[in-house]
Amino acid sequence: MNLLHTLLAFMVALGTLVVVHELGHYWVARLCGVKVLRFSVGMGRVIWSRRFGRDQTEWALSILPLGGYVKMLDAREQDLGDMAPEDLKREFTRQSVWRRIAIVAAGPVANFLFAILLFAGLFMHGIPEPVPKLRAMAEQTAAYQAGLRGGETITAINGEAVHAWSEVRWQLMQNVLEKTPARFDVESVNRGPSGGKLLNTVTLSLDGVSSQDLEGDFMTRLGLSLARPPAILGKIMEGPAMQAGLQKGDLILDVNGATVRDGLALVELVRASPGKPLTLHGMRGQSEFRIAVTPDALTDNGQTIGRIKVEVPLAPAMVIVSDPPWTAIAKGAQKTWDTSVMTLKMIGKMIVGQVSWKNITGPITIADYAGQTAKVGLVSYLSFIAFISISLGVMNLLPIPVLDGGHLLYYSLEILTGRPVSERFGEIAQRAGLGILMTLMLVAAFNDIVRLMF
Structure with a gap:
């Protein structure tokens, strides 16, 4: 059932993005007067088709689901000897270079526009996100050295307001790539007699993190993690906790004399102590208690862990971030632009060896992410589709022959030289581009298999 769910989520995402991309080519081709012969979702042999419209364009489903294409009237692919004069005017290569550029660029542009619309819809709907409130960190971390202690809420980074944890991560990724420190504006509770809130600015060094x-x-390495609820016990199940006399609502303050800062710290302590007696000191209402409990030893993924059979709430505080339509569209456009730039930076750093080629993923990993996000909910799934749409747009614009970007490179050379590239040059470039593309596919497939195995 999980495999079926993953495959379905992947096919819906991929099919949607292929249709959007090819519709971009189709619509602009029609606007430019080019005759479209076939619109196919999938590659290879056609398994279903119907013809519609004045031009009797064939709308088809093909056997290989990875990809799609728009087949236009093209002298390089068809014999036009018996073609009517009015149709010859609608042949692709007879169009001006600017029209050809518009038709080819329309596919990636459609992916970017689709991502903007998805992000805008999500921003208008409101996205539940963890509040960027910090958990206490170890003294040796960069966050502690910068003056953070835990309990602070990040309100801005480098002057840009942040409202959610994902925005903090995004801003820090850009700082890491640009090799610049991050300036945090933080807000914390004033524990003095006057109460209120304290505002502070700290500068976080990112020298210890590379691209x-x-x-x-990488955020945990810096000492940045989400604040968690106090260690208040939830439902008590049959097991060591119930036998020891622990009750729902108990607040655990320390274990074996070590302070428990939150629920996650309690879980970590218990997991690290299989079969070892623990003395829990805490509060039950207004009364203190000390209770000894010995966690059961259980095997989880080949590792022995401790468990006392009690629920501990770990979910961080959440906030719904929503915007009015025009603001949402602007944020969607900015998010799409930032993601595109980030993707290009990562590709550039892969080429020069500053980022691992392990980051290249193929259809197996994408399908896995599609299934996971679909299980989380519609918001996560649509966000995933938006990011993949951006990646598809960026990758298609790379100047690699056989991709849209390769054709745009040809047309740019035609503008500069005043004549089309030679057929011989085009053939050699196509073979080279196909080789590059096959290499990237093999690397992606290898990375996918390694992720599955390890």
Whole structure:
């Protein structure tokens, strides 16, 4: 069932993005007067088709689901000897270079516009996000050295307001790529007699994090993690906790004399103590208590962990971030632009060896992410589709022959030289481009298999 769910989520996402991309080519081709012969979702042999419209364009489904294409009237692919004069005027290569550029660029542009619309819709609907409130951090971390202690809420980074944890991560990724420190505006509770809130600005050094670390949990390395609820016990199940006399609502203050700062710290302590007696000190209402409990030893993924059979709330505080329509559209456009720039920066750093090629993913990993986000909910799934749409747009604009960007490179050379590139040059470039594309596909497939195995 999980496999079926993942495949369905992947096919819906991929099919939607292919249709959007090819509709971009189709609509602009029609606007430019070019005759469209076939609109296919999928590649290879056609398994279903119907013809519609004045031109009797064939709308088809093909056997290979990865991709699609728009087939136009093109002298390079068809014999036009018996073609009517009015149709010859609608042949692709007879169009001006600017029209050809518009038709080719329309596919990636459609992906970007689709991402903007998806993000705008999500921003208008409101996205539940963790509040960027910090958990206490270790003294040796960069966050502690910068003056943070935990409990602060990040309100802005480098002068840009942030409202959610994902925005903090995004801003820091850009700082890491640009190799610049991050300036945090933070807000904390004044624990003095006057109460209220304290505002402060700290500068976080990112020297200990490289662009290669972005594929992992680089924020934890910096000492930045989400604040968690206090260690208040929830439902008590049959097991060590119930036998020891622990009750729902108990607040755990320390374990074996070590302070428990939140629920996650309690879970970590218990998991690290299989079969070892623990003395829990806490509050039950207005009364203190000390209770000894020994966690059961259980095996989880080949590792022995401790468990006392009690629920501990760990969910961070959440906020709904929503915007009016025009603001949402502007934010959607900005998000699409920032993501595109980030993608190009990552590609550039891969080429020069500053970022691992392990970041290249193929259809298996994308399908896995599609299934995971679909399980989380519609908001996560639509966000995933928006990011993949941007990636599809960016990748298609790369100046690699066989991709849209390769054709745009040809037309740019035609503008500069005043004549089309030669057929011989085009053939050599196509072969080289196909080789590059196949290499990237093999790397992506290898990375996918490694992720599945390890």
